Amino acid sequence: MKLHHKLAVGVAVAGAIAAGALMAQATVGPKDVAFPTGFEKWEMYQQLNRHDVKQYRELYAKPEIVKAVREGKPIPNGAVLAIAVFAAQEGADGKPLRDAKGNFIKGKPMLVTVMEKRAGWGNSVPAEWRNGDWQYAAYFPDGKPNEKANAGIKACFECHLPHAKQDFVISLAGLAGTAPGAATRPSGAGNVAIAEFLFGPEKVTVKAGQTITWTNIDDSPHQVTVQGATTLRTPVVLKGQSTALQFNDEGTYGYICGLHPGMKGEIVVTK
Ligand code: HEC
Ligand SMILES: [Cu+2]
Known part of the structure; x- marks a missing residue:
C-alpha cells in the first residue's frame, strides 16, 4: 500500500518535469x-x-x-x-x-x-x-x-x-578587434562630433544661413532631432557617417538624439 503511494507520486513529478521541458522548448524567452x-x-x-x-x-x-x-x-x-x-x-x-x-x-x-x-x-x-x-x-x-x-x-x-x-x-x-575608433573626429566651425553618446561641442553658435554637420564616431547609430514648432529629424547616422542641417532663422534650438533622448545639444543662430 505504502509503496504504491510513493510510486504514484514519483510518476506525477516526472510527468510535470517533462511538461515543463516541452513548454520551455515551445517558447524560448528571457527565462x-x-x-x-x-x-x-x-x-x-x-x-x-x-x-x-x-x-x-x-x-x-x-x-x-x-x-x-x-x-x-x-x-x-x-x-x-x-x-x-x-x-x-x-x-x-x-x-x-x-x-x-x-x-x-x-x-x-x-x-x-x-x-x-x-x-x-x-x-x-x-x-x-x-x-x-x-x-x-x-x-x-x-x-x-x-x-x-x-x-x-x-x-x-x-x-x-x-x-x-x-x-x-x-x-x-x-x-x-577591428578598427577601434576608425571614424575620425571632425573639427572646425560648424562641425559637431557625436562620440561616447555626447554631442561635442554641446553648444554651437552660428550665423543665420549656416550649416551644422554632425559626424558619428560611435559604433552605435545616432539621430539628430531638433525640437521646436516643427520637429526636424536627420536620418539615422551610423559610425563614420555625417548629416547636416541648415539654420536660416535666428533663435536657440535645443536638440536631442532621437534614439538616445538623454543626449542633448543646442544651436544658437545669430544674425
Ligand atoms: C535603445 C536601444 C537598445 C535597447 C533597447 C537594448 N540595447 Fe543592447 N545594446 C544597445 C547598444 C547601443 C549596444 C552597444 C553597447 C552599448 O552602447 O552599451 C548594445 C549592446 C548590447 C550587448 C552587447 C553585445 C552587442 O550587441 O553589442 C548586449 C548583451 C545587450 N545589448 C543586451 C541587451 C538586452 C538584454 C536588452 C533588453 C533588456 C537590450 N540590449 C536592449 C542598444 C540597445
Ligand atoms: Cu544617440
Missing part, C-alpha cells in the same frame, strides 16, 4: 538566458563610456568566442555576450570622472544584460522582430532577473534589429 555566473573572468572585449546615461559599461564574452570571431568565423551557437552596467562616478561638477586611460570610473553596479544564441532559439520570436537565433535577458548584479526589463523584452530585439548585418551585435567591431 532561458541564464545569468552569466563568473563572467568577470571571461574576456572583457570592450569598455564603454556612456555620457547620456552617465554609465560605465564592460562588455564580456568567453575567450573562445572572442578568438573565433577574431579568426573571422561567425559568432558560434552557444555564444553568450554580457554587459556589466555601472553608474559612473561623478565629480563635484556632476561630470563623470575618468581614469588614466580615459575611461569612466566604476560606481554602483546596476545591471547585467545578456544575449545568448542557440540553434532554433529564434523560432519563438515573431518574424518582424526576430534577431536570428539570439535571445535576451536582463539581470540585477546579484543574479536576480530584472522582471520589469524582461517583461518588455521586445525592446531589446527592436533596438538590435537594425544591426542584422553584423549578427545583431552592436559591438561587433570591438568583439572582432
Whole structure:
C-alpha cells in the first residue's frame, strides 16, 4: 500500500518535469538566458563610456568566442555576450570622472544584460522582430532577473534589429578587434562630433544661413532631432557617417538624439 503511494507520486513529478521541458522548448524567452555566473573572468572585449546615461559599461564574452570571431568565423551557437552596467562616478561638477586611460570610473553596479544564441532559439520570436537565433535577458548584479526589463523584452530585439548585418551585435567591431575608433573626429566651425553618446561641442553658435554637420564616431547609430514648432529629424547616422542641417532663422534650438533622448545639444543662430 505504502509503496504504491510513493510510486504514484514519483510518476506525477516526472510527468510535470517533462511538461515543463516541452513548454520551455515551445517558447524560448528571457527565462532561458541564464545569468552569466563568473563572467568577470571571461574576456572583457570592450569598455564603454556612456555620457547620456552617465554609465560605465564592460562588455564580456568567453575567450573562445572572442578568438573565433577574431579568426573571422561567425559568432558560434552557444555564444553568450554580457554587459556589466555601472553608474559612473561623478565629480563635484556632476561630470563623470575618468581614469588614466580615459575611461569612466566604476560606481554602483546596476545591471547585467545578456544575449545568448542557440540553434532554433529564434523560432519563438515573431518574424518582424526576430534577431536570428539570439535571445535576451536582463539581470540585477546579484543574479536576480530584472522582471520589469524582461517583461518588455521586445525592446531589446527592436533596438538590435537594425544591426542584422553584423549578427545583431552592436559591438561587433570591438568583439572582432577591428578598427577601434576608425571614424575620425571632425573639427572646425560648424562641425559637431557625436562620440561616447555626447554631442561635442554641446553648444554651437552660428550665423543665420549656416550649416551644422554632425559626424558619428560611435559604433552605435545616432539621430539628430531638433525640437521646436516643427520637429526636424536627420536620418539615422551610423559610425563614420555625417548629416547636416541648415539654420536660416535666428533663435536657440535645443536638440536631442532621437534614439538616445538623454543626449542633448543646442544651436544658437545669430544674425
Ligand atoms: C535603445 C536601444 C537598445 C535597447 C533597447 C537594448 N540595447 Fe543592447 N545594446 C544597445 C547598444 C547601443 C549596444 C552597444 C553597447 C552599448 O552602447 O552599451 C548594445 C549592446 C548590447 C550587448 C552587447 C553585445 C552587442 O550587441 O553589442 C548586449 C548583451 C545587450 N545589448 C543586451 C541587451 C538586452 C538584454 C536588452 C533588453 C533588456 C537590450 N540590449 C536592449 C542598444 C540597445
Ligand atoms: Cu544617440
